[in-house]
Amino acid sequence: MEIAIIHGQLHKGSTYHISSMLKDRLAEPDSVVHEYFMPADAPGFCMGCFRCIIQGESNCPHADKVQRIAESMISSDVIIIDSPTYCLEMSGQLKTLFDHLGYMWLSHRPRKEMFKKIGVVISTAAGLGAKRVTKSIAKQMFWWGIPKVFKLPVSVSAMSWGDVSDKIKLNATKKVDSLSNLIKRGAGSAKPGFATRFLFSVMRTMQSKNTWNLVDRDHWKSNGWLLKERPWR
Numbered sequence: 473m474e475i476a477i478i479h480g481q482l483h484k485g486s487t488y489h490i491s492s493m494l495k496d497r498l499a500e501p502d503s504v505v506h507e508y509f510m511p512a513d514a515p516g517f518c519m520g521c522f523r524c525i526i527q528g529e530s531n532c533p534h535a536d537k538v539q540r541i542a543e544s545m546i547s548s549d550v551i552i553i554d555s556p557t558y559c560l561e562m563s564g565q566l567k568t569l570f571d572h573l574g575y576m577w578l579s580h581r582p583r584k585e586m587f588k589k590i591g592v593v594i595s596t597a598a599g600l601g602a603k604r605v606t607k608s609i610a611k612q613m614f615w616w617g618i619p620k621v622f623k624l625p626v627s628v629s630a631m632s633w634g635d636v637s638d639k640i641k642l643n644a645t646k647k648v649d650s651l652s653n654l655i656k657r658g659a660g661s662a663k664p665g666f667a668t669r670f671l672f673s674v675m676r677t678m679q680s681k682n683t684w685n686l687v688d689r690d691h692w693k694s695n696g697w698l699l700k701e702r703p704w705r
């Protein structure tokens with residue numbers, strides 16, 4: 473199994489520890505694991521130049537850093553993204569990465585490899601907000617075409633992993649155990665549901681009339697999606 477892990481933070485606190493528990497359960501001796509930390513591996517801020525969308529992703533001023541992460545995600549079976557909850561949202565540094573990946577939304581140039589992957593989103597909060605953060609990150613994965621996304625929000629009642637109670641750690645461990653079993657059973661067989669297929673068909677209609685962004689249109693055409701091909705078949 474190939475796994476991409478994107479940490480929305482640099483430090484190794486509660487969020488990192490819970491993600492790492494999942495990694496340890498999923499990774500086999502021959503697994504390839506790509507691991508990135510924001511902001512150390514982040515591409516910096518999106519400049520809003522639209523070059524990725526209009527001219528192609530290799531024209532982004534930050535293409536080197538963006539494509540390193542994007543290629544790891546594309547080649548992986550499972551993509552894990554985590555973030556601590558900051559002011560009821562994901563970390564700012566993680567959001568800057570997502571801004572750079574807008575070109576591969578369903579509305580532009582989704583990658584066909586994404587339509588069979590499993591996504592996992594993890595967030596910890598001291599009290600409130602982790603659920604909202606996992607939902608927000610899962611939304612990004614949905615727009616990349618990922619058919620199955622598991623969410624693991626955890627309220628840790630602490631500012632550091634060392635201060636998390638044994639009871640909460642045990643509870644998190646149980647959730648990670650059952651999640652890893654679900655992922656191992658589903659890996660390779662995830663298929664998009666109604667919402668993705670419906671949105672794909674709306675975007676397909678839009679792309680078939682697209683005269684304003686030929687890079688997008690060519691992507692749909694060369695994949696055969698304007699005819700009978702579909703990325704999940």
Ligand SMILES: Cc1cc2nc3c(=O)[nH]c(=O)nc-3n(C[C@H](O)[C@H](O)[C@H](O)COP(=O)(O)O)c2cc1C
Binds near residue numbers: 485557597598628
């Ligand atoms: C800037 C900042 C904002 C935070 N905002 C929230 C919040 O909105 N809700 C909450 O319950 N905890 C909040 N916290 C607490 C962290 O989400 C919580 O301690 C989390 O487990 C930290 O994860 P980490 O150990 O991986 O850094 C905040 C912490 C920081 C540093």
